[in-house]
Amino acid sequence: MKILVTGSNGQLGNELRLLAQHHIELVFLFTDFEELDITDEVSVEKTFSAFNPDWIINCAAYTAVDKAEQEPEKAMLINAQAPGLLAIIANKHNTRILQVSTDYVFDGKNYKPYGEDHPKNPSGTYAISKAAGEDNVLKNSKAAIIIRTSWLYSAFGANFVKTIRKAGRERGQLKVVADQIGSPTWAHDLAEAILIMVIRNAEAGIYHFSNEGVCSWYDFAKAIIELSDIQCVVNPTDTAGYPLPSPRPYYSVFDKSKYTSITQQSIPYWRDSLKKCIALLNEQS
Numbered sequence: 001m002k003i004l005v006t007g008s009n010g011q012l013g014n015e016l017r018l019l020a021q022h023h024i025e026l027v028f029l030f031t032d033f034e035e036l037d038i039t040d041e042v043s044v045e046k047t048f049s050a051f052n053p054d055w056i057i058n059c060a061a062y063t064a065v066d067k068a069e070q071e072p073e074k075a076m077l078i079n080a081q082a083p084g085l086l087a088i089i090a091n092k093h094n095t096r097i098l099q100v101s102t103d104y105v106f107d108g109k110n111y112k113p114y115g116e117d118h119p120k121n122p123s124g125t126y127a128i129s130k131a132a133g134e135d136n137v138l139k140n141s142k143a144a145i146i147i148r149t150s151w152l153y154s155a156f157g158a159n160f161v162k163t164i165r166k167a168g169r170e171r172g173q174l175k176v177v178a179d180q181i182g183s184p185t186w187a188h189d190l191a192e193a194i195l196i197m198v199i200r201n202a203e204a205g206i207y208h209f210s211n212e213g214v215c216s217w218y219d220f221a222k223a224i225i226e227l228s229d230i231q232c233v234v235n236p237t238d239t240a241g242y243p244l245p246s247p248r249p250y251y252s253v254f255d256k257s258k259y260t261s262i263t264q265q266s267i268p269y270w271r272d273s274l275k276k277c278i279a280l281l282n283e284q285s
């Protein structure tokens, strides 16, 4: 099986790269912007013709949520139009596409975990662009899989875990939002879930994946500081006390039963995965 991965210098792409070492039966082509700009139709077509993949896993994205408010055209091009283009070309080459999406497609006003079919209601440029990306992929490829995830972190790239560790060490006191609830996801666990679905040629459609359990950003930050053994006081604040250019959902917990029932896999608890990632980060520093 041949698998083309885009955006592979990011968090998820790097985790897939690591896992690929344990799957010698699979042939991967890892690309990022320099090798394959997903907005460049000619380049995408050329790569498909040369590599002829069975699957494309699209990890490429514009992920700067707040900056997207100043660069809406760029965010829409990368997150909405390009995935649609990838789906059209994938379809033409008989390649299945797996598009990665986000909890931000929901408005966060639910009171119970979001099922895959819950109506989308994105708010803010990033969320709108990712929701449009889902629609464009599904419209152009009936065999597509969309996998939505939330609060992604990894030992690779920039993320909340690294930001909190750095800020905690430098400042010794932090204020973190306690009224937004969700589920952290270690990109390593997501990469494993994606490969399971690809290898098993899972049924087309939308799936939800995050780590198990629920917390606020404040709980997440407390856990990061504790597990990293950093001397820092973490205080709760609310969304109003930490204004950002782009709105965040208040509640973005997924119902993951579709993923667990089709794969028969259990999902690691968020704190257990966080501990593993922090051990890796400690090895690096």
Ligand SMILES: NC(=O)c1ccc[n+]([C@@H]2O[C@H](COP(=O)([O-])OP(=O)(O)OC[C@H]3O[C@@H](n4cnc5c(N)ncnc54)[C@H](OP(=O)(O)O)[C@@H]3O)[C@@H](O)[C@H]2O)c1
Binding pocket: 006, 007, 008, 009, 010, 011, 012, 013, 032, 033, 034, 036, 037, 038, 039, 058, 059, 060, 061, 062, 063, 078, 100, 101, 102, 103, 130, 149, 150, 151, 152, 153, 157, 158
């Ligand atoms: N991060 C989160 O908290 C989060 C939460 C939910 C869902 N997601 C979704 O999960 C997926 C993976 O996220 P991630 O955190 O791994 O993202 P990431 O670390 O930002 O990686 C994205 C990669 O795509 C590259 N890229 C950007 N534009 C490209 C283009 N035109 N062609 C090819 N590559 C391009 C980026 O390069 P540059 O860095 O040079 O731009 C980067 O290497 C995304 O779809 C994201 O929307 C993320």
